[in-house]
Amino acid sequence: MSDWRDWTAAETAAWIRVPESGDDKYSRGVLGMLTGSAEYPGAAVLGVEGAARTGLGMIRYLGDERAADFVLHRRPEIVTGAGRVQAWLAGSGMDSSTRSGGLAEQLGAALAEGLPTVLDAGALDLVDRAAGPVVIxxxxxxxxxxxxxxxxxxxKSDIAELPAQWARAAADRLGVVVLLKGSTTYVxxxxxxxxxxxxGPAWVATAGxxxxLGGVLGALLASHSERVLAEPSVLAEVAAAAAHLHGRAGELASSGGPIVAxxxxxxxxAAIRELLAGA
Incomplete structure:
Protein backbone atom coordinates (compact mmCIF):
# COMPACT_ATOMS: atom_id res chain seq x y z
CA MET A 1 0.00 0.00 0.00
CA SER A 2 1.30 3.42 -0.92
CA ASP A 3 -1.41 5.79 0.33
CA TRP A 4 -1.48 7.49 3.71
CA ARG A 5 -4.74 8.18 5.46
CA ASP A 6 -5.37 10.96 7.94
CA TRP A 7 -6.30 9.93 11.46
CA THR A 8 -9.39 11.41 13.11
CA ALA A 9 -10.47 12.46 16.58
CA ALA A 10 -13.31 9.94 16.54
CA GLU A 11 -10.84 7.14 15.88
CA THR A 12 -8.74 8.27 18.83
CA ALA A 13 -11.78 8.35 21.12
CA ALA A 14 -12.51 4.73 20.21
CA TRP A 15 -9.14 3.69 21.71
CA ILE A 16 -9.67 5.45 25.03
CA ARG A 17 -10.74 2.79 27.51
CA VAL A 18 -13.34 4.23 29.86
CA PRO A 19 -13.44 2.34 33.18
CA GLU A 20 -16.61 0.52 34.18
CA SER A 21 -18.07 -0.19 37.61
CA GLY A 22 -16.50 -3.65 37.81
CA ASP A 23 -12.99 -2.53 36.94
CA ASP A 24 -10.02 -2.49 39.30
CA LYS A 25 -6.48 -1.23 38.87
CA TYR A 26 -5.39 -4.49 37.24
CA SER A 27 -8.21 -4.78 34.74
CA ARG A 28 -7.66 -1.17 33.65
CA GLY A 29 -4.11 -2.00 32.58
CA VAL A 30 -0.68 -2.18 34.20
CA LEU A 31 2.29 -0.64 32.40
CA GLY A 32 5.87 -1.65 33.16
CA MET A 33 8.44 1.09 32.59
CA LEU A 34 12.19 0.75 32.09
CA THR A 35 13.03 4.36 31.35
CA GLY A 36 15.23 7.18 32.57
CA SER A 37 18.76 7.07 33.92
CA ALA A 38 20.96 8.76 36.47
CA GLU A 39 21.86 11.30 33.76
CA TYR A 40 18.29 11.82 32.54
CA PRO A 41 15.89 11.13 35.41
CA GLY A 42 13.41 13.67 34.03
CA ALA A 43 12.60 11.37 31.12
CA ALA A 44 11.27 8.81 33.59
CA VAL A 45 9.16 11.42 35.37
CA LEU A 46 7.67 12.74 32.13
CA GLY A 47 6.89 9.28 30.78
CA VAL A 48 5.19 8.35 34.04
CA GLU A 49 3.18 11.60 33.96
CA GLY A 50 2.06 10.91 30.40
CA ALA A 51 1.03 7.36 31.19
CA ALA A 52 -0.69 8.14 34.49
CA ARG A 53 -2.79 10.90 32.95
CA THR A 54 -3.92 8.76 30.01
CA GLY A 55 -6.06 6.56 32.21
CA LEU A 56 -4.61 3.19 33.09
CA GLY A 57 -4.80 1.37 36.41
CA MET A 58 -1.19 1.08 37.58
CA ILE A 59 2.38 1.85 36.61
CA ARG A 60 5.32 -0.25 37.71
CA TYR A 61 8.47 1.84 37.38
CA LEU A 62 11.45 -0.52 37.40
CA GLY A 63 14.19 1.71 36.04
CA ASP A 64 17.16 3.57 37.49
CA GLU A 65 17.17 4.01 41.27
CA ARG A 66 17.97 7.72 41.16
CA ALA A 67 15.22 8.27 38.61
CA ALA A 68 12.84 6.27 40.80
CA ASP A 69 13.37 8.79 43.61
CA PHE A 70 12.26 11.61 41.30
CA VAL A 71 9.32 9.57 40.05
CA LEU A 72 8.06 8.80 43.56
CA HIS A 73 8.55 12.39 44.68
CA ARG A 74 6.28 13.53 41.87
CA ARG A 75 3.89 10.55 41.78
CA PRO A 76 3.78 8.60 45.09
CA GLU A 77 1.17 6.18 43.71
CA ILE A 78 3.70 4.62 41.33
CA VAL A 79 4.77 1.07 42.24
CA THR A 80 8.49 0.30 42.14
CA GLY A 81 8.25 -3.42 42.84
CA ALA A 82 8.30 -6.09 40.15
CA GLY A 83 5.11 -7.91 39.25
CA ARG A 84 2.68 -8.62 36.45
CA VAL A 85 2.36 -6.02 33.71
CA GLN A 86 0.37 -5.94 30.46
CA ALA A 87 2.71 -3.81 28.34
CA TRP A 88 6.19 -2.32 28.45
CA LEU A 89 7.70 1.08 27.73
CA ALA A 90 11.49 1.02 27.50
CA GLY A 91 14.38 3.25 26.52
CA SER A 92 13.28 6.85 27.07
CA GLY A 93 16.09 8.83 28.70
CA MET A 94 18.63 6.04 28.19
CA ASP A 95 21.82 5.83 26.15
CA SER A 96 22.48 2.45 24.58
CA SER A 97 26.23 3.11 24.58
CA THR A 98 26.34 3.29 28.39
CA ARG A 99 23.84 0.52 29.15
CA SER A 100 25.02 -1.59 32.08
CA GLY A 101 24.94 -5.36 32.22
CA GLY A 102 22.19 -5.31 34.82
CA LEU A 103 20.02 -3.00 32.75
CA ALA A 104 20.63 -5.04 29.64
CA GLU A 105 19.44 -8.13 31.52
CA GLN A 106 16.32 -6.29 32.71
CA LEU A 107 15.49 -5.11 29.22
CA GLY A 108 16.09 -8.54 27.74
CA ALA A 109 13.79 -10.20 30.26
CA ALA A 110 11.04 -7.65 29.60
CA LEU A 111 11.27 -8.03 25.84
CA ALA A 112 11.18 -11.82 26.12
CA GLU A 113 7.74 -11.73 27.79
CA GLY A 114 6.03 -11.21 24.44
CA LEU A 115 3.89 -8.30 25.62
CA PRO A 116 2.99 -5.19 23.61
CA THR A 117 6.04 -2.95 23.85
CA VAL A 118 7.08 0.62 23.08
CA LEU A 119 10.78 1.03 22.32
CA ASP A 120 12.22 4.54 22.43
CA ALA A 121 15.63 6.23 22.40
CA GLY A 122 18.16 4.05 24.24
CA ALA A 123 16.30 0.78 23.58
CA LEU A 124 15.73 1.15 19.84
CA ASP A 125 18.71 -1.07 19.09
CA LEU A 126 16.94 -3.96 20.86
CA VAL A 127 14.10 -4.08 18.34
CA ASP A 128 15.17 -7.51 17.08
CA ARG A 129 14.96 -9.02 20.57
CA ALA A 130 11.31 -8.27 21.27
CA ALA A 131 9.05 -11.32 21.25
CA GLY A 132 5.77 -9.41 21.23
CA PRO A 133 4.12 -6.67 19.14
CA VAL A 134 6.40 -3.63 19.01
CA VAL A 135 6.08 0.07 18.25
CA ILE A 136 9.27 2.10 17.93
CA LYS A 156 19.03 12.46 9.31
CA SER A 157 18.56 14.96 6.48
CA ASP A 158 17.37 12.20 4.15
CA ILE A 159 14.63 11.20 6.58
CA ALA A 160 13.67 14.82 7.24
CA GLU A 161 13.21 15.33 3.49
CA LEU A 162 11.06 12.21 2.94
CA PRO A 163 9.67 11.15 6.33
CA ALA A 164 6.69 9.20 4.99
CA GLN A 165 8.89 7.17 2.66
CA TRP A 166 11.40 6.36 5.37
CA ALA A 167 8.77 5.49 7.98
CA ARG A 168 7.34 2.90 5.63
CA ALA A 169 10.78 1.63 4.61
CA ALA A 170 11.78 1.24 8.26
CA ALA A 171 8.58 -0.64 9.13
CA ASP A 172 9.19 -3.09 6.29
CA ARG A 173 12.90 -3.38 7.06
CA LEU A 174 12.49 -3.92 10.81
CA GLY A 175 9.17 -5.76 10.87
CA VAL A 176 7.62 -3.49 13.52
CA VAL A 177 5.27 -0.55 13.65
CA VAL A 178 7.16 2.72 13.27
CA LEU A 179 5.88 5.96 14.78
CA LEU A 180 8.16 8.57 13.23
CA LYS A 181 7.93 11.77 15.24
CA GLY A 182 7.90 15.16 13.53
CA SER A 183 5.69 18.14 12.70
CA THR A 184 3.50 15.50 11.08
CA THR A 185 3.72 12.06 12.67
CA TYR A 186 3.82 9.06 10.35
CA VAL A 187 2.75 5.65 11.64
CA GLY A 200 -0.07 19.52 17.34
CA PRO A 201 1.33 23.06 17.31
CA ALA A 202 5.02 23.75 16.76
CA TRP A 203 5.25 24.68 20.44
CA VAL A 204 5.11 20.92 21.15
CA ALA A 205 8.65 20.60 19.75
CA THR A 206 10.17 20.93 23.20
CA ALA A 207 12.48 18.82 25.36
CA GLY A 208 10.68 15.91 26.98
CA LEU A 213 4.28 10.53 24.09
CA GLY A 214 5.96 7.28 25.10
CA GLY A 215 3.93 7.26 28.30
CA VAL A 216 0.68 7.92 26.45
CA LEU A 217 1.34 5.11 24.01
CA GLY A 218 2.43 2.72 26.74
CA ALA A 219 -0.76 3.42 28.67
CA LEU A 220 -2.98 2.73 25.65
CA LEU A 221 -1.13 -0.52 24.97
CA ALA A 222 -1.52 -1.66 28.58
CA SER A 223 -5.22 -0.78 28.51
CA HIS A 224 -5.75 -2.79 25.31
CA SER A 225 -3.11 -5.47 25.78
CA GLU A 226 -5.39 -8.45 25.21
CA ARG A 227 -6.77 -7.08 21.96
CA VAL A 228 -3.32 -6.10 20.65
CA LEU A 229 -2.01 -9.59 21.38
CA ALA A 230 -5.01 -11.16 19.66
CA GLU A 231 -4.99 -8.72 16.73
CA PRO A 232 -1.48 -7.33 16.17
CA SER A 233 -2.77 -5.55 13.07
CA VAL A 234 -4.41 -2.92 15.31
CA LEU A 235 -1.06 -1.82 16.74
CA ALA A 236 -0.66 0.99 14.22
CA GLU A 237 -4.08 2.33 15.16
CA VAL A 238 -3.17 2.42 18.85
CA ALA A 239 0.04 4.28 17.98
CA ALA A 240 -1.88 6.79 15.85
CA ALA A 241 -4.38 7.34 18.67
CA ALA A 242 -1.53 8.08 21.07
CA ALA A 243 0.04 10.57 18.66
CA HIS A 244 -3.29 12.31 18.10
CA LEU A 245 -4.08 12.51 21.82
CA HIS A 246 -0.59 13.86 22.49
CA GLY A 247 -1.02 16.51 19.81
CA ARG A 248 -4.43 17.59 21.06
CA ALA A 249 -3.07 17.91 24.60
CA GLY A 250 -0.36 20.12 23.14
CA GLU A 251 -2.97 22.36 21.53
CA LEU A 252 -4.90 22.70 24.79
CA ALA A 253 -1.77 23.33 26.83
CA SER A 254 -0.40 25.91 24.42
CA SER A 255 -3.45 27.97 23.38
CA GLY A 256 -1.06 29.78 21.09
CA GLY A 257 1.81 30.21 23.54
CA PRO A 258 4.92 28.34 24.68
CA ILE A 259 4.73 25.20 26.78
CA VAL A 260 7.03 22.73 28.49
CA ALA A 261 6.58 18.97 28.42
CA ALA A 270 -8.83 17.64 29.36
CA ALA A 271 -7.97 16.31 25.89
CA ILE A 272 -9.49 12.94 26.78
CA ARG A 273 -12.66 14.55 28.13
CA GLU A 274 -13.01 16.55 24.94
CA LEU A 275 -12.49 13.51 22.73
CA LEU A 276 -15.00 11.42 24.65
CA ALA A 277 -17.58 14.22 24.59
CA GLY A 278 -17.15 14.54 20.84
CA ALA A 279 -17.58 10.82 20.37
Whole structure:
Protein backbone atom coordinates (compact mmCIF):
# COMPACT_ATOMS: atom_id res chain seq x y z
CA MET A 1 0.00 0.00 0.00
CA SER A 2 1.30 3.42 -0.92
CA ASP A 3 -1.41 5.79 0.33
CA TRP A 4 -1.48 7.49 3.71
CA ARG A 5 -4.74 8.18 5.46
CA ASP A 6 -5.37 10.96 7.94
CA TRP A 7 -6.30 9.93 11.46
CA THR A 8 -9.39 11.41 13.11
CA ALA A 9 -10.47 12.46 16.58
CA ALA A 10 -13.31 9.94 16.54
CA GLU A 11 -10.84 7.14 15.88
CA THR A 12 -8.74 8.27 18.83
CA ALA A 13 -11.78 8.35 21.12
CA ALA A 14 -12.51 4.73 20.21
CA TRP A 15 -9.14 3.69 21.71
CA ILE A 16 -9.67 5.45 25.03
CA ARG A 17 -10.74 2.79 27.51
CA VAL A 18 -13.34 4.23 29.86
CA PRO A 19 -13.44 2.34 33.18
CA GLU A 20 -16.61 0.52 34.18
CA SER A 21 -18.07 -0.19 37.61
CA GLY A 22 -16.50 -3.65 37.81
CA ASP A 23 -12.99 -2.53 36.94
CA ASP A 24 -10.02 -2.49 39.30
CA LYS A 25 -6.48 -1.23 38.87
CA TYR A 26 -5.39 -4.49 37.24
CA SER A 27 -8.21 -4.78 34.74
CA ARG A 28 -7.66 -1.17 33.65
CA GLY A 29 -4.11 -2.00 32.58
CA VAL A 30 -0.68 -2.18 34.20
CA LEU A 31 2.29 -0.64 32.40
CA GLY A 32 5.87 -1.65 33.16
CA MET A 33 8.44 1.09 32.59
CA LEU A 34 12.19 0.75 32.09
CA THR A 35 13.03 4.36 31.35
CA GLY A 36 15.23 7.18 32.57
CA SER A 37 18.76 7.07 33.92
CA ALA A 38 20.96 8.76 36.47
CA GLU A 39 21.86 11.30 33.76
CA TYR A 40 18.29 11.82 32.54
CA PRO A 41 15.89 11.13 35.41
CA GLY A 42 13.41 13.67 34.03
CA ALA A 43 12.60 11.37 31.12
CA ALA A 44 11.27 8.81 33.59
CA VAL A 45 9.16 11.42 35.37
CA LEU A 46 7.67 12.74 32.13
CA GLY A 47 6.89 9.28 30.78
CA VAL A 48 5.19 8.35 34.04
CA GLU A 49 3.18 11.60 33.96
CA GLY A 50 2.06 10.91 30.40
CA ALA A 51 1.03 7.36 31.19
CA ALA A 52 -0.69 8.14 34.49
CA ARG A 53 -2.79 10.90 32.95
CA THR A 54 -3.92 8.76 30.01
CA GLY A 55 -6.06 6.56 32.21
CA LEU A 56 -4.61 3.19 33.09
CA GLY A 57 -4.80 1.37 36.41
CA MET A 58 -1.19 1.08 37.58
CA ILE A 59 2.38 1.85 36.61
CA ARG A 60 5.32 -0.25 37.71
CA TYR A 61 8.47 1.84 37.38
CA LEU A 62 11.45 -0.52 37.40
CA GLY A 63 14.19 1.71 36.04
CA ASP A 64 17.16 3.57 37.49
CA GLU A 65 17.17 4.01 41.27
CA ARG A 66 17.97 7.72 41.16
CA ALA A 67 15.22 8.27 38.61
CA ALA A 68 12.84 6.27 40.80
CA ASP A 69 13.37 8.79 43.61
CA PHE A 70 12.26 11.61 41.30
CA VAL A 71 9.32 9.57 40.05
CA LEU A 72 8.06 8.80 43.56
CA HIS A 73 8.55 12.39 44.68
CA ARG A 74 6.28 13.53 41.87
CA ARG A 75 3.89 10.55 41.78
CA PRO A 76 3.78 8.60 45.09
CA GLU A 77 1.17 6.18 43.71
CA ILE A 78 3.70 4.62 41.33
CA VAL A 79 4.77 1.07 42.24
CA THR A 80 8.49 0.30 42.14
CA GLY A 81 8.25 -3.42 42.84
CA ALA A 82 8.30 -6.09 40.15
CA GLY A 83 5.11 -7.91 39.25
CA ARG A 84 2.68 -8.62 36.45
CA VAL A 85 2.36 -6.02 33.71
CA GLN A 86 0.37 -5.94 30.46
CA ALA A 87 2.71 -3.81 28.34
CA TRP A 88 6.19 -2.32 28.45
CA LEU A 89 7.70 1.08 27.73
CA ALA A 90 11.49 1.02 27.50
CA GLY A 91 14.38 3.25 26.52
CA SER A 92 13.28 6.85 27.07
CA GLY A 93 16.09 8.83 28.70
CA MET A 94 18.63 6.04 28.19
CA ASP A 95 21.82 5.83 26.15
CA SER A 96 22.48 2.45 24.58
CA SER A 97 26.23 3.11 24.58
CA THR A 98 26.34 3.29 28.39
CA ARG A 99 23.84 0.52 29.15
CA SER A 100 25.02 -1.59 32.08
CA GLY A 101 24.94 -5.36 32.22
CA GLY A 102 22.19 -5.31 34.82
CA LEU A 103 20.02 -3.00 32.75
CA ALA A 104 20.63 -5.04 29.64
CA GLU A 105 19.44 -8.13 31.52
CA GLN A 106 16.32 -6.29 32.71
CA LEU A 107 15.49 -5.11 29.22
CA GLY A 108 16.09 -8.54 27.74
CA ALA A 109 13.79 -10.20 30.26
CA ALA A 110 11.04 -7.65 29.60
CA LEU A 111 11.27 -8.03 25.84
CA ALA A 112 11.18 -11.82 26.12
CA GLU A 113 7.74 -11.73 27.79
CA GLY A 114 6.03 -11.21 24.44
CA LEU A 115 3.89 -8.30 25.62
CA PRO A 116 2.99 -5.19 23.61
CA THR A 117 6.04 -2.95 23.85
CA VAL A 118 7.08 0.62 23.08
CA LEU A 119 10.78 1.03 22.32
CA ASP A 120 12.22 4.54 22.43
CA ALA A 121 15.63 6.23 22.40
CA GLY A 122 18.16 4.05 24.24
CA ALA A 123 16.30 0.78 23.58
CA LEU A 124 15.73 1.15 19.84
CA ASP A 125 18.71 -1.07 19.09
CA LEU A 126 16.94 -3.96 20.86
CA VAL A 127 14.10 -4.08 18.34
CA ASP A 128 15.17 -7.51 17.08
CA ARG A 129 14.96 -9.02 20.57
CA ALA A 130 11.31 -8.27 21.27
CA ALA A 131 9.05 -11.32 21.25
CA GLY A 132 5.77 -9.41 21.23
CA PRO A 133 4.12 -6.67 19.14
CA VAL A 134 6.40 -3.63 19.01
CA VAL A 135 6.08 0.07 18.25
CA ILE A 136 9.27 2.10 17.93
CA UNK A 137 9.10 5.88 18.40
CA UNK A 138 12.22 7.46 16.86
CA UNK A 139 12.82 11.00 15.71
CA UNK A 140 14.67 11.54 12.42
CA UNK A 141 18.18 11.23 13.84
CA UNK A 142 17.40 8.11 15.84
CA UNK A 143 15.83 6.39 12.85
CA UNK A 144 18.83 7.27 10.69
CA UNK A 145 21.21 5.73 13.23
CA UNK A 146 19.05 2.64 13.63
CA UNK A 147 18.85 1.96 9.90
CA UNK A 148 22.52 2.80 9.34
CA UNK A 149 23.50 0.24 11.96
CA UNK A 150 21.69 -2.32 9.82
CA UNK A 151 23.53 -1.44 6.64
CA UNK A 152 21.32 1.25 5.11
CA UNK A 153 23.16 4.42 4.10
CA UNK A 154 20.84 7.11 5.37
CA UNK A 155 21.34 10.47 7.06
CA LYS A 156 19.03 12.46 9.31
CA SER A 157 18.56 14.96 6.48
CA ASP A 158 17.37 12.20 4.15
CA ILE A 159 14.63 11.20 6.58
CA ALA A 160 13.67 14.82 7.24
CA GLU A 161 13.21 15.33 3.49
CA LEU A 162 11.06 12.21 2.94
CA PRO A 163 9.67 11.15 6.33
CA ALA A 164 6.69 9.20 4.99
CA GLN A 165 8.89 7.17 2.66
CA TRP A 166 11.40 6.36 5.37
CA ALA A 167 8.77 5.49 7.98
CA ARG A 168 7.34 2.90 5.63
CA ALA A 169 10.78 1.63 4.61
CA ALA A 170 11.78 1.24 8.26
CA ALA A 171 8.58 -0.64 9.13
CA ASP A 172 9.19 -3.09 6.29
CA ARG A 173 12.90 -3.38 7.06
CA LEU A 174 12.49 -3.92 10.81
CA GLY A 175 9.17 -5.76 10.87
CA VAL A 176 7.62 -3.49 13.52
CA VAL A 177 5.27 -0.55 13.65
CA VAL A 178 7.16 2.72 13.27
CA LEU A 179 5.88 5.96 14.78
CA LEU A 180 8.16 8.57 13.23
CA LYS A 181 7.93 11.77 15.24
CA GLY A 182 7.90 15.16 13.53
CA SER A 183 5.69 18.14 12.70
CA THR A 184 3.50 15.50 11.08
CA THR A 185 3.72 12.06 12.67
CA TYR A 186 3.82 9.06 10.35
CA VAL A 187 2.75 5.65 11.64
CA UNK A 188 3.65 2.74 9.38
CA UNK A 189 2.96 -0.96 9.79
CA UNK A 190 5.09 -3.60 8.03
CA UNK A 191 3.63 -4.12 4.57
CA UNK A 192 0.45 -2.53 5.86
CA UNK A 193 -1.35 0.76 6.04
CA UNK A 194 0.20 4.14 6.67
CA UNK A 195 -1.43 6.68 8.99
CA UNK A 196 -0.69 10.39 9.06
CA UNK A 197 -1.34 12.28 12.29
CA UNK A 198 -1.29 16.01 12.95
CA UNK A 199 1.28 16.35 15.71
CA GLY A 200 -0.07 19.52 17.34
CA PRO A 201 1.33 23.06 17.31
CA ALA A 202 5.02 23.75 16.76
CA TRP A 203 5.25 24.68 20.44
CA VAL A 204 5.11 20.92 21.15
CA ALA A 205 8.65 20.60 19.75
CA THR A 206 10.17 20.93 23.20
CA ALA A 207 12.48 18.82 25.36
CA GLY A 208 10.68 15.91 26.98
CA UNK A 209 7.60 15.93 24.74
CA UNK A 210 8.66 12.60 23.25
CA UNK A 211 8.94 11.10 26.72
CA UNK A 212 5.34 12.10 27.40
CA LEU A 213 4.28 10.53 24.09
CA GLY A 214 5.96 7.28 25.10
CA GLY A 215 3.93 7.26 28.30
CA VAL A 216 0.68 7.92 26.45
CA LEU A 217 1.34 5.11 24.01
CA GLY A 218 2.43 2.72 26.74
CA ALA A 219 -0.76 3.42 28.67
CA LEU A 220 -2.98 2.73 25.65
CA LEU A 221 -1.13 -0.52 24.97
CA ALA A 222 -1.52 -1.66 28.58
CA SER A 223 -5.22 -0.78 28.51
CA HIS A 224 -5.75 -2.79 25.31
CA SER A 225 -3.11 -5.47 25.78
CA GLU A 226 -5.39 -8.45 25.21
CA ARG A 227 -6.77 -7.08 21.96
CA VAL A 228 -3.32 -6.10 20.65
CA LEU A 229 -2.01 -9.59 21.38
CA ALA A 230 -5.01 -11.16 19.66
CA GLU A 231 -4.99 -8.72 16.73
CA PRO A 232 -1.48 -7.33 16.17
CA SER A 233 -2.77 -5.55 13.07
CA VAL A 234 -4.41 -2.92 15.31
CA LEU A 235 -1.06 -1.82 16.74
CA ALA A 236 -0.66 0.99 14.22
CA GLU A 237 -4.08 2.33 15.16
CA VAL A 238 -3.17 2.42 18.85
CA ALA A 239 0.04 4.28 17.98
CA ALA A 240 -1.88 6.79 15.85
CA ALA A 241 -4.38 7.34 18.67
CA ALA A 242 -1.53 8.08 21.07
CA ALA A 243 0.04 10.57 18.66
CA HIS A 244 -3.29 12.31 18.10
CA LEU A 245 -4.08 12.51 21.82
CA HIS A 246 -0.59 13.86 22.49
CA GLY A 247 -1.02 16.51 19.81
CA ARG A 248 -4.43 17.59 21.06
CA ALA A 249 -3.07 17.91 24.60
CA GLY A 250 -0.36 20.12 23.14
CA GLU A 251 -2.97 22.36 21.53
CA LEU A 252 -4.90 22.70 24.79
CA ALA A 253 -1.77 23.33 26.83
CA SER A 254 -0.40 25.91 24.42
CA SER A 255 -3.45 27.97 23.38
CA GLY A 256 -1.06 29.78 21.09
CA GLY A 257 1.81 30.21 23.54
CA PRO A 258 4.92 28.34 24.68
CA ILE A 259 4.73 25.20 26.78
CA VAL A 260 7.03 22.73 28.49
CA ALA A 261 6.58 18.97 28.42
CA UNK A 262 4.94 18.79 31.83
CA UNK A 263 2.26 21.23 30.65
CA UNK A 264 1.50 18.80 27.85
CA UNK A 265 1.14 15.87 30.24
CA UNK A 266 -1.12 17.85 32.55
CA UNK A 267 -3.43 18.72 29.62
CA UNK A 268 -4.07 15.06 28.76
CA UNK A 269 -7.18 14.60 30.96
CA ALA A 270 -8.83 17.64 29.36
CA ALA A 271 -7.97 16.31 25.89
CA ILE A 272 -9.49 12.94 26.78
CA ARG A 273 -12.66 14.55 28.13
CA GLU A 274 -13.01 16.55 24.94
CA LEU A 275 -12.49 13.51 22.73
CA LEU A 276 -15.00 11.42 24.65
CA ALA A 277 -17.58 14.22 24.59
CA GLY A 278 -17.15 14.54 20.84
CA ALA A 279 -17.58 10.82 20.37
Missing amino acids: TPHFGELARLLSARGDEVE AAPRGEGIRVAA AGDV LDLAEALP
